[in-house]
Amino acid sequence: MKPRVFLGLVVSAGLLVTACSSISQIGTSVAVATGQISPGQAAAINQSAQAVQQSFQDFTPEQEYYIGRSVAAVILTKYRPYDDPAATRYINLLGQSLAMASDRPETFRGYHFLILDSDDINALSAPGGFVFVTRGLLRCAKSEDQVAAILCHEITHVVLKHGLQAIKKSRITAALTNAALTGVEVAGPSDVAQLTATFSDSINDITSTMINSGYSREFEVQADRGAVDLMKRVGYDPWALVDVLEVMKLRLKPGGNDFAKTHPDPAFRIEVVEKEIGSAQRSTTVNPERQARYEAAMAGI
Amino acid sequence: MSGLKRWVLGGWLLVALTGLAAADQKNMMSVTVEQAAVRATPSFLGKIVASLAYGDRVAVVAEKQDWVEVALPQGGDGWLHSSALTTKVVVLQSGQNVSQSASSSEVALAGKGFNEQVETQYQDESHLDYTWVNRMEKIVFSPDVLVKFLAEGGITGDQGGGN
Numbered sequence: 424m425k426p427r428v429f430l431g432l433v434v435s436a437g438l439l440v441t442a443c444s445s446i447s448q449i450g451t452s453v454a455v456a457t458g459q460i461s462p463g464q465a466a467a468i469n470q471s472a473q474a475v476q477q478s479f480q481d482f483t484p485e486q487e488y489y490i491g492r493s494v495a496a497v498i499l500t501k502y503r504p505y506d507d508p509a510a511t512r513y514i515n516l517l518g519q520s521l522a523m524a525s526d527r528p529e530t531f532r533g534y535h536f537l538i539l540d541s542d543d544i545n546a547l548s549a550p551g552g553f554v555f556v557t558r559g560l561l562r563c564a565k566s567e568d569q570v571a572a573i574l575c576h577e578i579t580h581v582v583l584k585h586g587l588q589a590i591k592k593s594r595i596t597a598a599l600t601n602a603a604l605t606g607v608e609v610a611g612p613s614d615v616a617q618l619t620a621t622f623s624d625s626i627n628d629i630t631s632t633m634i635n636s637g638y639s640r641e642f643e644v645q646a647d648r649g650a651v652d653l654m655k656r657v658g659y660d661p662w663a664l665v666d667v668l669e670v671m672k673l674r675l676k677p678g679g680n681d682f683a684k685t686h687p688d689p690a691f692r693i694e695v696v697e698k699e700i701g702s703a704q705r706s707t708t709v710n711p712e713r714q715a716r717y718e719a720a721m722a723g724i
Numbered sequence: 725m726s727g728l729k730r731w732v733l734g735g736w737l738l739v740a741l742t743g744l745a746a747a748d749q750k751n752m753m754s755v756t757v758e759q760a761a762v763r764a765t766p767s768f769l770g771k772i773v774a775s776l777a778y779g780d781r782v783a784v785v786a787e788k789q790d791w792v793e794v795a796l797p798q799g800g801d802g803w804l805h806s807s808a809l810t811t812k813v814v815v816l817q818s819g820q821n822v823s824q825s826a827s828s829s830e831v832a833l834a835g836k837g838f839n840e841q842v843e844t845q846y847q848d849e850s851h852l853d854y855t856w857v858n859r860m861e862k863i864v865f866s867p868d869v870l871v872k873f874l875a876e877g878g879i880t881g882d883q884g885g886g887n
């Protein structure tokens with residue numbers, strides 16, 4: 424077993440305790456009433472329960488997927504899709520190839536990519552693997568490796584669940600407490616109404632972060648480092664991320680409602696990326712098939 | 725209170741009281757993806773030998789890098805990428821797997837919460853259009869096609885292994 428996998432299991436075990444305690448206070452009173460445990464045992468459980476907090480990790484993969492779908496639907500109110508089947512096919516072949524090699528190749532219903540018909544320089548990724556990239560951003564790239572760089576950054580946001588982490592803690596508590604109380608029984612109309620209100624608030628938390636305020640600098644650094652690692656792993660030139668950031672540096676307009684607002688300055692990102700690349704040499708050859716298919720697919724961009 | 729609900733709450737409490745280390749459960753994991761292809765070898769290119777559904781519980785037989793070998797409910801075994809598995813118990817909305825997990829010492833994460841029913845209600849209230857979201861979801865390439873795509877582009881890394 425590789426150390427990373429082992430660590431994952433340990434972390435999961437910790438989260439079990441977290442999820443467990445979320446409803447234990449209610450659970451203990453019920454259990455005492457039904458004679459399952461003594462009041463003394465209940466007090467002990469409640470005390471230990473309060474020491475732990477719920478987190479975004481407590482959302483199930485299915486819940487993450489439903490959150491992602493609605494975040495995607497909101498993104499599509501801001502941007503319209505670029506309906507070019509050849510370009511869409513290409514971006515999905517490339518993106519799904521990269522996602523397959525990521526630390527999290529499997530999400531509830533997989534990774535899917537869509538181009539947005541906008542001159543903005545922007546990309547947005549919704550939980551579970553719905554990834555959007557604008558024509559404006561794709562025009563900053565001149566090769567498949569550079570498009571791969573853009574997609575690897577977005578895939579890393581999904582892998583690390585940055586979207587889910589934009590949800591305010593109070594919503595998570597509301598959602599999961601309600602979910603736990605409802606248990607496996609059919610939810611009544613008031614449960615659904617309450618959950619839907621919390622759901623709506625959660626979608627707003629994510630979309631307002633992604634579209635307006637941006638993630639933290641720390642998350643963006645993680646996404647750039649993850650992008651470099653993923654590119655190296657798959658076999659794309661990580662220097663392509665530097666190339667695309669150099670173009671963005673020239674093209675991003677101050678005050679723009681895109682990466683200009685939501686991402687760190689390209690100059691800063693280049694520093695992070697170069698450090699992560701380390702001693703890896705810049706690729707000096709261009710694969711003709713790769714360049715030809717890139718140019719064919721992106722002809723209309 | 726129904727028997728089911730009482731069991732669910734009781735199950736959580738049992739976890740709190742006994743800890744998570746019950747020997748008979750430590751090697752059990754649950755499937756976290758809607759449909760998981762189980763492969764003959766620890767690779768996305770391995771032959772598909774079975775399919776498992778969200779919430780299915782499987783016993784871990786072995787692990788190799790990011791791949792987990794599991795015993796199949798119908799007999800035999802196969803490999804899944806570790807990102808398709810969790811040590812948690814996933815309770816389905818329908819409660820189908822409750823009997824399976826009844827002996828579990830691990831916590832059950834409720835399948836209720838943000839689900840299709842909640843999305844439907846949210847769609848009604850928000851008037852959002854999911855046409856393209858649904859269309860996007862249908863774009864799925866198999867690992868074979870993806871590996872061929874990388875090979876044709878002359879990309880020679882560690883691709884296809886998911887690690």
Ligand SMILES: [Zn+2]
Pocket residue numbers: 576580643646686
């Ligand atoms: Zn980013």
